Amino acid sequence: MDAPDYEFSQGPLRLLATAVQQDKKVLVSLRNTHKLVASVKAFDKHCNMVLENVKEFWYDGEDGNKALRERYTAKMFLRGDSVSLLVSFRRYVTTTPGTDTYKGYLKYPIDKVKNPTPIVSDDDLYKRISSIPLENYRNFIIVAHVDHGKSTLSDRLLELTGVVNPTIDNKQVLDKLEVERERGITVKAQTVSMIYHYKGEDYMIHLVDSPGHVDFRLEVIRSYASCQGALLLVDASEGIKAQTVANFYIAYSMDLKLLPVINKIDLDTADIQKAEEQIEETFELDRDDIVHVSAKTGLNVNYILPKIIESIPPPPPEKYNRDAPLRSQIVDCWYDPYVGVIMLVNVVDGELKKGDKIEFISTGEKHEVKEVGVMYPDRRALPKLVSGQVAYVIPGFKDANKVFVGDTIKLVGTDVETLEGFEEPKPMVFVGAFPAEGTEFKKMEESLQHLFLNDRSVVFQRTTSNALGQGWKLGFLGSLHASIFKERLEKEHGKNLIITAPTVPYKVTFKGGREEIINNPSDFPDGNKKSGVVDIAEPIVEALMTFPGEYTGPVMKLCEINRGIQKDLQFLSNGQTLMRCILPTAQLIDDFVGKLKGATRGYASLDYEDGGYMSSDVCKLELLVNGGNVDALATIVHKSQVNKMGREMAERLVKFLSVQQYDVIVQAAANGKIVARETIRARRKDVLAKLHAADQSRRKKLLAKQKAGKKNLQAGSQGIAHTRVAAEACQSFLRID
Structure with missing residues (x-):
């Protein structure tokens, strides 16, 4: 910070204050000798400055032995060209309560507030x-x-x-x-x-x-x-x-x-x-x-x-030519509610200005440029862009489906060579996404399109669930990617999604050599011979982990538990260990990073890259409610985990199902076998309460009628997975993940 405008001392406390004016905003920073005390940001309102925030902080006293706490409040006044700042503070010696407590007031007149170097026009x-x-x-x-x-x-x-x-x-x-x-x-x-x-x-x-x-x-x-x-x-x-x-x-x-x-x-x-x-x-x-x-x-x-x-060398002149016709590549794009689609481009050849008619080579779409400029750090419009610049272009349309990252832009009527595009995203994690309210489907899809424009790594297609209705199958590059996308949708667009458990794409080989990539558990073949499945392969990653050498044993054990195969182990001279191992992607997305951090007390780091596919003994695990399949809760697991996962999922689902007038039976099934079962007993109604004890025929008749009624109700509940009750239970079940 520059030399302070004002210095104030009282007792052991010494305050330094600096004020900076930005348009109609004044920012005052208060510091003691070694820490930032408070930042008071105020706005001009009817010639008075209105306080925006007050800070409270802890620091050690000058003698190093006393724990002090100070609370600062501030008021600011603007009259003409002068600013007055009134700061009040109270100091507490917490080691000896009730002593050395005082108030102080700082009046800070500034005849001419510091003006920083103005931003260039x-x-x-x-x-x-x-x-x-x-x-x-x-x-x-x-x-x-x-x-x-x-x-x-x-x-x-x-x-x-x-x-x-x-x-x-x-x-x-x-x-x-x-x-x-x-x-x-x-x-x-x-x-x-x-x-x-x-x-x-x-x-x-x-x-x-x-x-x-x-x-x-x-x-x-x-x-x-x-x-x-x-x-x-x-x-x-x-x-x-x-x-x-x-x-x-x-x-x-x-x-x-x-x-x-x-x-x-x-x-x-x-x-x-x-x-x-x-x-x-x-x-x-x-x-x-x-x-x-x-x-x-x-x-x-x-x-x-x-x-x-x-x-660092400049852009090579053999690749960047300002005298050639325009050739530009779309690096990124996003949506603005006022101007529509905004593209970030790398201008390779030529120049581009407002009013130029451009063409997207991949689609043939033609549009007139509405604005060009640079990010400085926000949008700053310029008359034109030239070769070598990385800048933004507003093409003047709002349809997110008209633009693709990596596409080449040229001027209409020119003939140029297409620039090499970018690598297509390869999703590693798939989830089902459904609007929390079914009536929100169209609005939700519009919001998703705007986010897809800004994040082309997401792959999606429409899907339907018996329990949750219309939705989408979304593919992401990882679990954090999926979490960030969902959070952006909620915060930027105010939309709520129900997300199913993440799964990975499996390669299924059938008789005759036909291969199919399946990323939806509902489409996964049953484990019987009639399905014609020859082999099932799951995706794997090559993981690279670094951690202190003393944690080598726990990390090796963690990899073994998660079906990992060690590939390489190096002990670096600085005490770090570098390990490479083959890991199933399904295990990676099951909070493997969190488990790794736990095994190394937070000192490990992990990176990975796609490792292709490897044959694996996996199967589909389904949840049944009174015999009805709840498709939204199906998942793919390794056969060694079927019993454990099935029991856990059944126990969790019953927590969200209400008691009925008949038994509600929750089952976990895999390979045509029931691996776990939970039962919610029927609500009991005493139909004999008003009968005389001697009326045996009437008693038997009422009990038989009640039994038949419950049987009919239970038979009708075979489709419970299609009811609102099951849909709400699914949403609650998925939300706790």
Whole structure:
């Protein structure tokens, strides 16, 4: 932070205050000698500043022995060009309650509030960009393991280049989804353009902040296509993790220039030398090229951009030609309720401007461009785009089905070669999705289409369930991917989905050699000879795990329990163990990562890639209610787990079924056999209560009538899986997962 505008001391307490004005907003930061105390954000309302938030915090006293608690409240007043801040605080010595307690008031007059460097105007931005030659372009991506500081480093680079003003509010600037900010992880790769002045010249720098979790690797791979280099970020306290290794090899295979960066060097647990040794040993990168930074404090971040300019090459002129006809590739797209579809494109050849008529090569669709511009970090409209830029285009339509990621865009009437597309997503996890309210189907499908536009990794098709009605079969790249998608639908569109248990696609071989991929348990063949099944193969992954050496035994045991096959085991010089094993995908999605963390006290990391199929002894496990199959609850399990899973599922389902006037029988069935049974006894009604004890004939008649009535009711309940009662039970059963 800059030198404070005001300093205030009372007793042992010393406060430093700084105010920054942004339009009609004033941000005041209060600090003590070593910590941020409070951030008071206020808005101009009838010439008064209205308090937005008050912070409460703990810190140690100056003598280090007293535990202190301070509560700050603040009011701000704006009169003309001056601002007054009134801060009241109460200090408590918690080790000796009732002593050393006082109030203090700070009046903070500012005759002229600090004005930060204004954000560049659209005209000035375009003038600077248009004067930058292709050889001064640098396109790079930041890749790392989860929570190693990619988004925080992006924030510091945006501040350093003047894209955003440096304030304490700059946290995850590029994480624009609500779910990203809540979970603290990056889900969507985001691009931002920066202009950096270096050695007398302007440089156009395109930064891509990528997800770190393996479920979103497809986002990373797509982003690599428009980059020539990558920052390989490593946490100084954690060192190299599984996804660091995986991201390195992907970037290396795509011939990207790699710059190693060690982050979080300000932590007490940071071991910089150990991290350097890991980078040098594992990736064979020169130790002299490593930059040591703290993205949180900004320490040494200013050395990164010069390193990027000097090390990462510009877009190759043999592939990027500004004099050729337009040829651009769609990298990403999303939906805006006001302007419709927005595309993020990599302009390879030529130029593109507002009013141009463009054509999508794969579909032949023709549209007039409504707006073009760069992400800075939000949309900034420009007169035109040129070769080498990664920018946005608004084509002027709202139908999400008209655009495909990886498609090539050209000008109408020109003949250009199609650019190589992206790898098609291969779903690893499938779930059934049904609207919580059946009448919401059409509106829900519209919301899903908007999300599919922004996440082309999702594969879907319509389906129908006897218990839950119309819905969709959705394919995802992993369990976290499915969870994030559901959460985005709820938060961004206000829609509620009922999600069935996740399953994986199985390859079934029938007599005659016919093969079929089945991802819906309801379609899975029965285990009898009449089905004509020759072989069933389940998908597998090649998992890469890193963990401290002392946990080698527990991890090996965990893999064995989950039907894993060890493939390779390496003991690194830094005390870490690197293990590769073949693991069934069904076991991976059954919270294998959580079990791995538990076995290693949270120190393990995991990455995986598709390993194809392997023959397996699996079967369909169904739940029956009074003989009626509840299709939404069917699942595929290994035969060694049938009895255990069947018993658990039957015991859970009975909790959500109500007592009837007849016995409700819940059964778990596999391979034509009943493996578990639970019974909800009938509600008893005493039909003999009003009879005289001596009237035996009447007694027998009433009991026989009651028995026949219950029998008829129970016979009618064979279709209970089709009733509202069963549907509600299914929803409750699935929700607890």
